[in-house]
């Protein structure tokens with residue numbers, strides 16, 4: 001190439017300087033359950049797209065958040081935590097994870113600052129080496145707001161034993177510490193390319209899927225520890241409310257595996273379900289930007305996690 005000419009994909013700005021090329025591509029966060037991957041995705045995207053919960057393994061779908069910047073478009077794929085599969089659902093989830101890892105341009109490996117690096121992290125590192133050998137991996141120490149600077153430093157050192165990271169960075173999704181810098185590091189690893197999604201788009205998940213996830217998130221709050229993995233939600237219908245253009249009717253079904261679980265979800269005289277409905281409705285209204293009439297019913301789908309036919313119907 002002749003000196004002085006911009007490389008392909010580069011433009012010369014008004015001030016005569018060569019502008020950086022536009023980049024676009026895919027990233028995903030890996031890490032054991034509860035490492036803070038969904039929360040970090042939300043912090044980067046700046047809105048609530050992936051559901052978060054204090055219980056592990058709440059993320060089931062590869063929900064994408066899109067970070068729009070003048071110089072780049074970063075699409076974040078949110079995967080469930082990899083774990084030892086005990087059911088058919090578990091196996092499918094692990095397949096989704098591995099498939100995603102092999103397809104992205106860069107991986108963020110999350111380890112919470114307040115927990116020791118352990119066998120779970122080494123397992124993920126070994127799996128990553130198997131399916132995404134050439135993908136650059138950025139080590140991310142999450143939740144730095146929970147510990148001292150000294151502990152963050154120690155965690156960074158401990159992380160170096162786990163994998164040969166392309167970069168290492170401590171962040172906090174809660175106070176925003178270094179979230180922008182992490183975005184920079186991820187963007188640097190993307191190939192040159194045009195914008196892949198229109199401006200302003202934050203996720204390519206269909207709205208009904210997001211609505212179902214918001215309902216499931218509300219249903220998970222405060223139930224007993226054994227229930228979370230037994231709840232699935234489908235949105236049966238989402239239509240404008242008759243005679244009103246500022247309101248949407250949402251009809252959703254909440255599935256549990258056993259009749260005994262139905263009682264737990266409903267609560268005394270259906271009180272719990274009403275609370276779930278009103279919490280979910282507020283989030284759905286924020287998502288859709290309109291008033292929502294939410295009709296929520298509980299159904300028993302016997303052992304749905306182990307039944308291929310039911311799994312398909314519930315979208316897995």
Ligand SMILES: Nc1nc2c(ncn2[C@@H]2O[C@H](COP(=O)(O)OP(=O)(O)OP(=O)(O)O)[C@@H](O)[C@H]2O)c(=O)[nH]1
Pocket residue numbers: 031032033034035036037038039040051052053054055056057058059079080081142143144145146171172173174175
């Ligand atoms: N203090 C603090 N808490 C955080 C931070 N990031 C996440 N958390 C909390 O950690 C818990 C787990 O966060 P998630 O984002 O759901 O974790 P995840 O890795 O996506 O979890 P799975 O979906 O189970 O794989 C939630 O209770 C979050 O509120 C952080 O930066 N600081």
